[in-house]
Amino acid sequence: MSPLEILVVVVAVVAGSMVQATAGVGITDSGTQTITGASTFTAANAVDIILDDAANVFTGTVQFLASAGTLANVTILDPTPLHLQPAPYSHLTPPTYTEV
Secondary structure, three states, rough: OOHHHEEEEOOOOEEOOOOEEOOOOOEEEEEOOEEEEEEEEEOOOEEEEOOOOOOEEEEEEEEEEEOOOOOOEEEEEEOOOOOOOOOOOOOOOOOOOOOO
16 A cells, blocks of 8 residues: 555544544554544555554544445553444354454
């Protein structure tokens, strides 16, 4: 994925909910995300969502969606307990989540 094909969330401190949606590109962070409410990240089919800053804190529920199709990969780091919101899946095999 080239740098022109991705939305970069630099640093966010949000008291409340955060909704990030992109058209045709993936989502990544380049700084710490601190979100106290629910977070929803929606990206295009077959792209990645990468939120890998080790100091990220998502206090509310977190949901990852594809605007059409499926996401390629989702990476999220958060040293606190993470509350993943199930996504509405139309296929038979739901995704798996691994806590690291």
